[in-house]
Each structure stands twice: as structure tokens, then as C-alpha cells.
Amino acid sequence: MDFLTDDEAAKWMETYPTTADASFDRRLPRSKDAGIVSIYIEPLTPPRVMFVARAGVSWIQNEPCGESSVLVWVREHGVWKPGEHLHLYETLRSAYPGAGSLDDRPALLAWHDEVYAAVSFLSLALFFGWGVLVASEIWDRTLNAHNGHLWLTTRWRNDIEETRAWLPQ
16 A cells, blocks of 8 residues: 555556545536536444445446556545544554554555555545545546535446435435
8 A cells, every 4th residue: 555645646646547636525526428426324323324335436446347546545634624523534543554654645545455445545535524435546536525425426427326325315
């Protein structure tokens, strides 16, 4: 697993054909043909957040293929400080060499065999209401979240109904 600076994550995003870009506009995908699925995942109960994190990472990877790496990029934090537990997040990060601090290296690139780490980091970001972007280098799908709102973006319209099927009601 690699931890990336904002500049490194933006460069990574430019390299692969995702529906999002480094400007992090949650509402406007790059492609005119992209569809957007948007849901609120409140209340943020632990089982619901864990389900969304696992299913979201699987969707980004286009399981069952699951051979792609996953970028989890924290774009906004510190906004809802009473609801955050930064110490918990930083302690988890410290288990990985070269992680640095969240401010210095806010993105992580988890290889296909490290997706559980991506799910763990995404789960905490969802719990804390942070702005986070999740993308893969192979599939043109992105997940954006902020304050309990989830945006799933895909370039293919037929992904929309498939996506709605796994989202919690």
C-alpha cells in the first residue's frame, strides 16, 4: 500500500479514465454520458457504514474481477471535529510504513490484495463525515462521500440499476 500526497493523487487520477477529476466536483462527472446515483446513508449505523464501504469498494473494483488497485483519497476533514476521532484514523495509518500524517499524505493506494485496508479507511472516513473520493485504475466508476451523502458515478448508464440493487434502502 502506498500513501500519496494531494499532488501524487491528482496525478494518479489524471492517468486513469475515471469519471471524476482532481477538482473533486461531487456533482458533475467528466463524461456527458455518465450517470449519477446519489443516496443518503443516514443514520450512520456501524452495520450500514460497513456494508456501504465493502460494497462500494467492490463496485469500484467491478467484482468479481477485483484485480484493480483502489485509491481512497480524503479530500475534506476537520470540518465536523466533534464527530471525528482523528487519533483512531492516524493510529490505523501508523500500522503502515510511510503513511505519514493525514494532512501530508491524505490518499492511499491499496493494491488488489489490500482491499480490506481500503474498506477500513473508507469506513472511518464515512463515520466521520469526511469528504472522500474512491476510484480504481481499471473501471470508470467513482464513489464520493461527504457528511453522510454518497455519490456513485459511472460512465455506463446500465450500471445505474445494478448499483441501485445493492444500495441500502
